Amino acid sequence: MTTMAEVARLAGVSTTTVSHVLNKTRRVAPETEELVRQTVARTGYRHNLAARALATQSTDTIGVAMSVATNPYFAELFRCIDRLLRRAGYTIVLADTNDDPVVEVDVINHLLARRASGLIVNPLEGNAELVGCLRGLLDDGFPLLLLDRRSTLPGDQVYSECVDSTYQLTAHLATQGHRRIGFVQGNLTTMSAHDRLEGYRKAVAELGLDDDPRLVIAGESDERIAEQRVVAHLATADEPTTALVVSNNQMTLGTMRAIRHRQLKVPRDIALVCYDDFEWADLCDPQITAMAQDVDALAATAVDLLLARIEAPDRPPQAVTVPTEFHHRDSCGCGRRRRQGTAR
Template sequence: MTTTTMAEVARLAGVSTTTVSHVLNKTRKVAPETEQLVWRAVADTGYRHNLAARALATQSTDTIGLAMSVVTNPYFGELVRDVDRLLRRAGFTMILADTNDDPSVEADVIDHLLARRVSGLIVSPLEGDGELTDSLRRLLDDDFPLLFLDRRSTLQADQVFSECVGSIYHLTAHLAAQGHRRIGYVQGSQAAMSGRDRLTGYRKAVSDLGLDHDPQLIIAGESNERITEQRVAEHLTASDDPATALVVSNNQMTLGTLRALQRLRLKVPRDIAMVCYDDFEWADLFDPRITATAQDAATLASTAVDLLLSRIKNPDRPPLAVSVPTTFRHRDSCGCGRRKYKGAAR
């Protein structure tokens, strides 16, 4: 593999090697425009490969980088707090970088974290972006301590994620047990494998249970609250045969769905039933209370930290993929009431 030098980065950015060094090592303030040129050249030349090698050679900072979209999903806030607490207990400091669920931003913040000589990285990976995937693959090829959290990846790496396929299947089957045949699915972003796994669970339930198989029942919410509000409202007003129940595949889109139903003055579950993947702390304060699948943030965090610290100590061990079970929290929005429900929680 060809090794990129700092001089090549400097030549592409049109600056001196000293300036590149100052940007990477944070040893002197550099104009924002110049810093942007340097980081762009780092990305274009693949210099992050060298950053990883340098970080491995100078692991004395006892810091762990966490690259994750925190702002876009309140569930991530709980997960980040648990990871931070466990790392501090183990003697590490966590540096958090928000990726905004954007592959180019994720690649950029990984470079920044490597430049800070972190001892390891925890990343919530976005699949489907070639540049980001290549960057992550290079880190793994360099044996850099890297763990994927929350989202599954096809790359051979340590990874910890919530079970998705069976959980969405269970939510869909629960609505089917109440007599619903036209069950809509509010689909999240397909850039993450977790989004694709959840869609697989819905489609499997539709097929196995003989539910209405209609492409119009899949509503592309794109993991965005405002887009979800618009598209759920469009489905319920424009379709000749709209869904009678909805499975919403993350809590951010649950809020968008509730906004759409409120705008249309539809009552849950009287007019339409609803369940969601991703419980959240206000779900039992709504009227009706939201039936949801809860992810186990504490177990996700503890498993992730244990695996990453194990990787740092034993870089040659085979990678492990851990699927963490979810919990079905039965409330009222599904329309059956607690007393009528006979199923077992996951």
């Protein structure tokens, strides 16, 4: 097992410097911090804050690490979790990750240093240091719940159904005669983005839709990037894209701005559906057809699993998929009918 001293030797710094970087107890030069982090990731060193937290564990604090400031969906999810955990007698400490894996590692260590009894984390899969940190917590038997994004890690996790949900959105547009359907793709550092892309590709293949790689637009789960790239797509496409499936709420806002920038009208010129309903979707004109995640069910299942893990640390891990709900409105171009259904 790699030690802190070995990390220091390989990085060419002192053990004290490694400790300061990992514990955030003193500022070090940015280039030194990055060198230490790269060495930690390369060696697989596990900073054993989890064992320390377990040994001196508080019994009434749960840490939550997720990106709430930039995404209203996560803010609502946190509010539900907070209400349920407070009802169960726990104090909640929230640390915003800004969807940055380096920040996420830092805030996890901060929460552990505060002797959290358990953690709820919104994981990013595409960073070796973060994956190593989460795997280390699981190996140490620390109560950890992975929420919202499916993970390849062998721990308790709760996430919304993504593949069939995105298939249904794409198929719904196909029933209206659309064959050239674009897909605004999220950041592939998350398994959820992969799953939604899989659902879209499955619909394209099974329904005989235009299979053109240019129809997949890399929105990176970012409102501004999605806006810029949808504008570019609509401006340069040699064949018109007649409908769009957008794979999260932030990118939907960017996509709507891009459509307006191109002086197009939804759904007259281009139909639009999205994964992730949002609070003001029915206030837009036209109202946005969306696949909604069940925030209450996600929060309740996550809290139940985490508290069960705290009570019974050795039980087998569980992965729970929560169904979504189809909110049929106007942006898909079907008129003002209202239908609802679930994707499991």
